[in-house]
Amino acid sequence: MPSATLLGQSIVSGLLAGGLYSLLALGLSLSWGLLRLVNLTHFALALLGAYLTYQLGHVFHVAPWLAAAAIVPAFFLIGVALHAVFAYFRVAEFASLLVTFGLAVILESLIQWFWTADYRRYETAYATMSIRVGPLFIPTLEMLACLTAVVLAFATWAWLRFTYVGKALRASAEDPAMAAAFGVNHRAQAFLLSGVSAAYAGIAGTYIALIATLAPSQIWTWLGVVFAVVIIGGLANPIGALLAGLLIGVSESVTMAVVTPAWAPLVSFSVLILILILRPGRV
């Protein structure tokens, strides 16, 4: 059994890693739950955002927060444009999986074309900063990412819960025809949501650039875990996605500390499999 400090430290780093999972899961959960689109392009967009942050910072010496200020609105527009394609061709849930897979591969190829398959590391002064709480170290960047996830999750929840647009989106997801009969303009709101979801991918991307080492194939490394988070959290449930992300992050990191790092993937997927089998009605 590891010491209390090690356990505490692994819970902290699990929470922080989980924050990044939540950040990625948030946009995915929204578009799947409310637009019925399983959007694999989300991962590719996040990585593209990371490479853009890297390019702006490493080559042009633009500060990361300035880069984010440029990337987020640009990604919003990309999201809107993507939805224009889906809406024009009336892409259904299953076809969306295949189409967005194709788009993700195209983006992966583009990234590899511009930045090659070599690993890229964006070195900043922030990367080594950390806060010390008693015996525990909390890296600043990861903490910021986690806080962003918390803030975005609650903001999104409030948006869906209290605003007209949020209610309209939920009504349309429940019964599009009936919502339309009550005057909900689902098309306009779907564009907005798709844009927001892509903008979240941009935000996640900026943090990924600062925290992780980049390679084009990383598009696929988060796929399994983040889908597990989305499903465990419940579709279109921002708070659920946040909690599920933190849960998976902690359980992985505790497994790493207590058993061995190699067994960590088993945890998230076992949780996912159990939930799918025992509670299929949740999703």
Place this chain on the structure above:
Amino acid sequence: MSAHGRRVALALTIATLGLGALAAVGLPAFYESFLYLIFSWIALATSWAILSGYAGYFSFGHGAFFGAGMYTTATLTTALGMPFLLTLIAAGVLAGLLGLGIGAVVFRVRRLRGELFGLLTLAITFVLATIVLNTRIDGGPGVYLSAVPMPRLLASPTGTLYLLGLLLAVLTVGAAFAIAQSRLGLGLYAIHDDEDVAEVQGVPTLAYKLMAFTLSAGIAGIAGGIHAMYVSYVTVGETFSITVPLYVVLMSVLGGARHWLGPAVGAAIIGASLYAFTGGQQAVLGRAAVAFALILVILLLPEGVVPAVIGRWRRHARAASPPTVVDIAHAAGGGRALTPAGAPAALECHDVWKAFGGIQALRGVSLAIGPGEIVGLVGPNGSGKTTLINVVSGHYEADRGRIALGTETLSGRRAHEIAGLGVSRTYQIPRPFAHFTALDNVALAATFGAGHRSAREARTEAQGWLEFTGLARRASAFPHELNLHERKFLELARALAARPRVILLDEVLSGLNPAEITSAIRLVREIHEQGVAILFVEHLMRAVLELSHRIVVLNEGEVIAEGDPRDVMRAQRVVDVYLGRSHVVA
């Protein structure tokens, strides 16, 4: 075997002999490996489609079965020194059992939707990879097979692999064809369109899904076993990567996953284009081009290349030759009269209860329908009429109570068994199989219902029932081409084709115009004359009074009156339930 079947078998044999002879003569090793890879993809994509294409359960776990096969062969040849060809059998059996085990767990979950099944199978792939990586099966460094002796089927090792790949690909495509023509295939297609209806019509859906999954996984396992020898160095990262599950899906969807030849065509196209772009930066652009082509195909040809080509060719052929008029008089049962339904029997419900959460839909319903009797079941909306039909037909299981047909107990049985014993039903809103023609919709009921007919007999019989319901001219129409009246009658034709002893009719008349109602009432009479007992849910009083021998009134899940139609409808309690209690005392 049908003429079509013989032609396909001949074509596959010629292809095998031709391609096999090519290798015997001696191809350059480069072409042998190139074609081996294509064959391997054909086997993988086609085997995937047996479950996922035919029955519509998209699996993203094909890589797990492929990987299980690879590691079976790798382990058995290196650790136990087993001959390579023998390990292929083990690889197939093990992967098949893995599929069966997974299926036995997940297919019991009724509400598991398609895309969740996909994610679940993907998750299983990652779990399997983690287990293999962390146990003695691999342990991390990978397994080398370079010292394993290659059997000398042909002079060169690449030739041997080429031949094995060819055999597996041809056998898989042949199996996919045979299944598409069989009862199993028909059942799987029906599951794809509407699983609940398929079960109620007598398709043993769970068993069929398990059979398809086991076969599909087993073939992937054999392909993996061969591939282990081809790569000769097996690692977890390569084996369980996202490549296999995604490419098999793409290949099948591109070619047409519902057609037996579609996945093979898709595998050939994508496999060849992947090879054309290997090496350097060009490979990157090539991959992007393949991805772009995939997007275009899914957006423009959602059914896949092969069905699109066949469809165009058929339309062309149809335009060239004048439409043939079906000789209805001769088509009906091939000249013979339609045989009446199975032996008459009584349906009895005794104290049947059913709740949905807190809502008690049925509270101890008891009713009996004598052999050959017509019983009208009436009651206000929400009184439990449709629930009762759903419980009798086995779609829902009763919480309590006993339902019997003659001497057979129905309660507790699965819906397809109940259909097999001679209970069939119609749906208030018709639920035909969308990808089946009217004829095939009826033929499915004839195949799986109480009659248990062969495919050919079922089609002849179906033609007869279409004639009986006046739909013979619409035999080759798809459900979306039929109007409501025709779809209602198609429901009836399906229910009859199952050769039922009892038919449960759920508001067959709703939404019809007066002339259509008159013809529908006549039809129900004719059905009754065949000796079928009828339970008949209806709001239209004219029809209820005209047809029923007896009526049963249901209110809030309880039987409140029963007896002669005219007497019952005059009873004060029934009038109160229907019209509300009068508060003004006149």
